[in-house]
Amino acid sequence: MKNVNEREIDFKLLSDLFFTFFKLSPISFGGGFAMMPVLEAEIVYKKKWIDDKQIVDTFVLAQSAPGAIATNSAIFVGYQIAGVPGAIAAMMGMIIPTFVIVIVLALLFAFFQTNHYVLAALNGIRPVIVALIASAAYKMSKTSLIDKTCWIICLICVTVLLVCPDINIIVVILSGAFIGIAIMKVKKMFSTSVKTE
């Protein structure tokens, strides 16, 4: 690992970082989790930029920090290799290709959205989007709702949102952090075994 405080900026390394993620980005269909094996193969085994311990740390951090997992991974890999400039180079490499692709798609959509067939197609597509959102919740629940308490928190959260749709969703999400800490304290008080994952 390079010293992140190194004065001199290695432009060759930065461009290498940029283009590595630039190449990975357009094949990253399905977002974060789907690209992890590809990223690992490229960064750890081919480029040997970081070792397999660091890539595990990267994925853990990428999932815990806010934002897209794929972008987070790029940022932290870039940071470990070449400091802040590296983080920015990797991030830009990750974002630019998909940005261009999604703009082209949006332009096409804007052009064709009044087309009779496109409207009918959208009627078929909208249910799939609902299923995609629901399946994301289902898949996350497998690894994250590890005990009855989690399920109860989750159920209360859904109920509260359905009953008071005007409630600030950010407050609802963050309340989870405080509930988590409170539950841990209570469990500790009764000295039952504390399991958080």
Place this chain on the structure above:
Amino acid sequence: MSLYIDIFITFFKIGLIGFGGGYAIIPIIESQVNLHQWLDVKQLTDIIAIAAMAPGPIAANSATVIGFKLAGIPGAAIACAGITLPSLLVILILGKLFIKFQEHMLVKATFYGLRATIIGTIVYAAIKFAISNGIIGGSNLIDIKSILLVLVSFVLLVKTKTNPVYLIIAAGFIGILVF
């Protein structure tokens, strides 16, 4: 100009609170877009469809399309930057610290509760999207064709490794045939 600033601040906020990435951010986007009365849920659903068909992070893609719809290419760039910058800042500032303290009880307890409420918001988003698109709770209570599409896609997504892009394209053709 004030629209640009509004777009940036809104997506920065969404990015900052967007734990879990991807579909976990959709409920937050929905609430903020609704708050600003930028789009209705049906329009947002179509935008997510576009975002899901493109490679890359679904949340950043959605932000890009929403920004584009509101204020063209500059809007798209501002929205994309807004939702991505918090990730950069948080990772640069807290990254090393988090790696060190990830095993700490307090950090674990925080995420233990956080994950539960995040999943709750995603479930809520699925229900809200189903209602707003007339799939449930409409004039027929349940739209049979749509609900069948939801159920079949859900099973395919959960039980098999069906690529969402193919699923969306297939559903488009089914839509042309049956709607």
